[in-house]
Amino acid sequence: MSRTRINWPLVVLTASLALNGVLAGILATSYFRSADDTHRVSRPLRLELRSFAERLPEASVDRIVARLAAVEGEAEGHISRLRALRREINGLAAEPSPDRAAIDHRFAEIRQEVAALQSLVQSTTIDAVLELPPDVRTRLAPPAE
Structure with missing residues (x-):
């Protein structure tokens, strides 16, 4: 053993x-x-907040978040449309003889939706930032080298 x-x-x-x-x-x-x-908005809207959250006081970030939350429904509409377009592309690509022109058309629509979503988020965010007091906005300046 x-x-x-x-x-x-x-x-x-x-x-x-x-x-x-x-x-x-x-x-x-x-x-x-x-x-x-900490941010009560969806992920696509939160992406724009990261750089501001690091440099601005919490109260200022909360003001930006409130503005973004107000356009959450509109942003979700763009995201839903993007998902639908992606499903359409997948369906077209799965066909025995895919229609490349139709697929390219859907890709063009996706680019338009992405641009519309990006424009919505960026303009809403910067509008909220520009409403902050000047002494708060100075924190956004790049550090002196």
Whole structure:
């Protein structure tokens, strides 16, 4: 009868590394989740907020968020249209003899929807920023080199 000897330092090291990995994952998840939860707008609208959120006071960011929240429905309409166009393209591409002109037409429509969404978000965001007091907006200036 042979006995297998347990290498306890290796077991402890493996358990420690596994625990560290789990804790790092929890911390990273909570960091990213809390950053997302602070803004009460959808992800496409949040993208424009990142640079402002780093430099402006929370009250100013909240004002920008409120303006973006007001156009959330319009933005969602663009996103729904983009999804529908993508489904149409997939359907056209799945046909035995795909109509390349029809696909290209849908791609052109997608580019128009993306441009409309981008314009909506950018103009709404900058309008809200420009309404902030000048002393707050100065925080947006690039750092002097």
